[in-house]
Amino acid sequence: MEPVIEVRHLVKAFHTNRVLNDISFNLDRGMNMAILGKSGVGKSVLAKCIVRLIDPDEGEIRVLGKDMLALDAIQLDEVRKRIGYIFQGGALYDSMTVQENLEFQVRRTREEMNKADLQDLVEEALANVGLLQAIHKMPAELSGGMKKRVAVARTLIFKPEIIVYDEPTTGLDPVTAGEISELILDVQKKYNTSSLIISHDMKCVKMTANHLKIITNGSFYTAGTWADLCESQDPEIWGYFH
Amino acid sequence: MDNQKTNESLNNFFSEIGNLVLFTRNMGQQFFSAPRELVKQGYFIGVKTLPLVVITAFIMGMVLTLQSRPVLMDFGAGALLPGMVSVSFIREIGPVITALLCAGKISSGIGAELGAMKVTEQLDAMEVSGTKPLNFVVATRVIATTFLVPILAFIADAIGLLGSYLSINMYEPMSFVLFISQAFDSLRQPLKPSFSASSLV
DSSP states (O other): OOOOEEEEEEEETTTTTTEEEEEEEEEEEOEEEEEEOTTTTHHHHHHHHHHHOOOOOOEEEEEEEEGGGOHHHHHHHHHHTTTTETTTTTTOOOSSHHHHHHHHHHHOOOOOOOHHHHHHHHHHHHHHHGGGGGGGGGGSSSOOHEEEHHHHHHTTTTTTEEEEEHHHHTTHHHHHHHHHHHHHHHHHHHOOOOOEOOOOHHHHHHHHSSSEEEEETTEEEEEOOHHHHHHHHHHHHHHHHO | OOHHHHHHHHHHHHHHHHHHHHHHHHHHTTSHHHHHHHHHHHHHIITHHHHHHHHHHHHHHHHHHHHHHHHHHHHHHOGHHHHOOOHIIIIIIHHEEEEEEEIIIIIIIHHHHHHHHHHHHHHHHHHTTTTOOOOIIIIIIHHHHHHHHHHHHHHHHHHHHHHHHHHTTSOOOOOOOHHHHHHHHHHHHHOHHHHHHHHHH
């Protein structure tokens, strides 16, 4: 299967703290891969390196066939438009309404789009996450789950081929977390996206991911499907599943 | 070991300088690329700061006149009051209080806003969606501040002189035309080089 993300021998250190140490993996098209690990092991750093929010020290990252570390700013923006990134807290622009949040990046990157088409695009994206009624609300008026949904809608507006979810269910109640997990699956089916899910919410991982990787001390400790890893007696793995 | 530490410190220092130069260059390239945000920031920086500048300048103008008047009257130099107030207000006090107020109000506001945006990953969200936060968030605020602070200083000067005029009229009637004429006559006198140097400081 065609890989959409290829990471080879990735290394990232902050001063003397080597957070990522020789990380290599592929994310194939249509795959939902979860990366598990304790807090502070470098899961989010890995996700940010992939979209080059953080520059790695060594290694190679290819996204949709492009060498991310060799791209100039304009080429990088073009690739980034094909990648959605859902931040932990949603990262909605708090001075703008939901509609403006969705319109903002389209206006800034596709200036030729007319107002009616833009409105349709925004309404379609919000309808897909079931939040059309919140179109005129400010982020401060939304619950945590709604913010995550709006963040997904904001990402969907570019119809990305890959979505990186950075702890999509953290801080949500179990019911809302379940809804977000279902939304991840719905989005994957409807838009045929490949997803990289950074999480330590095992319910979310079980529901959404078809391949799991566990990261410890900056490297992948093990990988496999939920069923494979669930049966492991290794104490390092067992703790996640029981 | 010491050499290595020194090299590392020098390396960090020059990296930081390099980053600042690149940051300034990128910002310069992206001036005026977000006109709607520029207008919005102009409103927040200019209009929202105006009441504070007006009240402060008015009070400063009045107080300066009230405090200077008795001394000048003692020396029989009351007629010099408008000129003295206008020179000190327009050349020094007006721009200084405007700059201090703007530094306090606008800078702390911008700092808090950008800090919150960084912490809540809003800047990263812009970056990752292909929207450069630099031109939207930083350049607009820098341009708005650069253009509006001198305008605020000009308004502060005018309001300060108005305060001074009202203050003089509390003691003796004086026509506004005479006040303005005396005020601007003093300003026409050329600056000594030493005065210009002190203004720069």
